[in-house]
Amino acid sequence: MGLSNHEIYIERLIREAQEQGKFVNLAGQGMPQRIEDQNPYLADEWRMAFKVLENGGYSPPWIEMDKELENDLERTYRDRLEHLRWLRRRLADIKSGPIQYFARDMRRLHSSHQHFLRAHAEKIRELNSKIERFNSICPVVSLQKKIMIVDELIRQFDLACPAIPLL
Structure with missing residues (x-):
């Protein structure tokens, strides 16, 4: 055999x-x-x-890649939380700020949020590529990771964010 x-x-x-x-x-x-x-x-x-x-101080490549992926996933989650906090603070600042800048600031905030969503979607696509590489070398099927559905994750996150009125 x-x-x-x-x-x-x-x-x-x-x-x-x-x-x-x-x-x-x-x-x-x-x-x-x-x-x-x-x-x-x-x-x-x-x-x-x-x-x-x-x-001997040696780890198989898939174990090292797993550690890297876990760090990347955690960083992506933190980025999302930081953006959400920033968005809430910025909305509060705009609402309590001078009325003559309200519409302009809301448009800028909306634009910044859309930019974040596009960049975040790209990070998730890159993570999916890493996950595919990891799954191709990980010999333990039960440790392989699920591919993330980018559009659905972005949609869910956007829904969890406060609404930004477009003026």
């Missing part, structure tokens, strides 16, 4: 780490390895291989 693509991939990671000298002078070298944290997503036959890689 031949090796699966996943097995070939792990073998290649181990071989590359060996060639780079990542297994030289490891803590606990030559001693039995204790595997305390059982990863429920990892097949039993791969536990030792992943533990050796972990002890």
Whole structure:
């Protein structure tokens, strides 16, 4: 029975780490390895291989990409919240400001909001591209991420924002 693509991939990671000298002078070298944290997503036959890689300070690319994606998703969510707060503050400022600038300021606010929505949609599309790359190399199907529906997310966010009267 031949090796699966996943097995070939792990073998290649181990071989590359060996060639780079990542297994030289490891803590606990030559001693039995204790595997305390059982990863429920990892097949039993791969536990030792992943533990050796972990002890060598090496993470598979998909794990690093997962961390990056989680950071990007969190940053995108924060950007959305910051825009919402800014929008509410700006609306309050305009409503309490001089009446002669009300229409002009509302048009500018609407324009700024539309610009944010377009830029935010582009960020989500870029995230979707990263998610597709991640899903293509992540060997654990249950850890793969869902693609976001850009237009629906933007529509929902826009509805959650305060209305900006166009004058």
